[in-house]
Amino acid sequence: MDQKDLEPQYVAEVLDTCLKAGRLMIQGGSEMYRVEDTMRRIASNAGIEGARCFTTPTGIFMSLGPHSYTQVTQIKDRNINLELVDRVNNLSREFAAKKITLKQLQTKLQDLSNSTPNFPIWLQIFGATILSCTLMVLFMNDYDWIDFPAAAVVGGVGYGVYLAIKKYTNIRFLAELVTAIFMGFLTIGLCKIFPKLLVDNILIGSLMTLVPGVAITNALRDLFGGDILSGIVRATEALLTAIALGGGIGIAIKLLWGIL
Numbered sequence: 001m002d003q004k005d006l007e008p009q010y011v012a013e014v015l016d017t018c019l020k021a022g023r024l025m026i027q028g029g030s031e032m033y034r035v036e037d038t039m040r041r042i043a044s045n046a047g048i049e050g051a052r053c054f055t056t057p058t059g060i061f062m063s064l065g066p067h068s069y070t071q072v073t074q075i076k077d078r079n080i081n082l083e084l085v086d087r088v089n090n091l092s093r094e095f096a097a098k099k100i101t102l103k104q105l106q107t108k109l110q111d112l113s114n115s116t117p118n119f120p121i122w123l124q125i126f127g128a129t130i131l132s133c134t135l136m137v138l139f140m141n142d143y144d145w146i147d148f149p150a151a152a153v154v155g156g157v158g159y160g161v162y163l164a165i166k167k168y169t170n171i172r173f174l175a176e177l178v179t180a181i182f183m184g185f186l187t188i189g190l191c192k193i194f195p196k197l198l199v200d201n202i203l204i205g206s207l208m209t210l211v212p213g214v215a216i217t218n219a220l221r222d223l224f225g226g227d228i229l230s231g232i233v234r235a236t237e238a239l240l241t242a243i244a245l246g247g248g249i250g251i252a253i254k255l256l257w258g259i260l
Contacts, residue, residue: 027077158186
């Protein structure tokens, strides 16, 4: 079928599907080149060639069809959720293999948007607990095994506080700042109770669960791939997150260390 014969309603449905897929992938922390590639593939597999799109971490612009049907979608919430990115990619591959129709793809993407896949809260906290103590061993040479359980406790409890704050506020970087202050207070308190504990070891291990490592990696990947705007935005977000974490620890040490 000639592209000029495509019905406007069909082109609009394809455009809406592409934007949904792209929005979900950016919300999950995907790189820009992967988002654009997935959107173009969906359009191509739907029978529309020459799709044009421009993606940023805060919005997507896309144009389809011979009459340049264009839409914009805005993105407010961005996290690292690779499970979400993987599911969108799998749906795109199923659509390319003709296993699902365009309508089914739309429905499945909407279901993903309504119920974003994530691990249970208890499993996330357990993972942060294990990660904190093991990363302390990895990054610190001068440590005592008594620091191992302390780092696990601070990391696990601190990550639970982080998730609780994120649930009740949408203010960017506030959760990281408050969590870092809490971790600082808890670590200093434990070190005063158990003098053999080392503050540096415990804080470095526990804070690594909040360090934006994937965001920094994606920022560099976007910069190297030529997505300058996206790379700068993500690098700035990662930098502000790191500043919030460092500032929170500094506030805790300034306020509590002298008192105790």
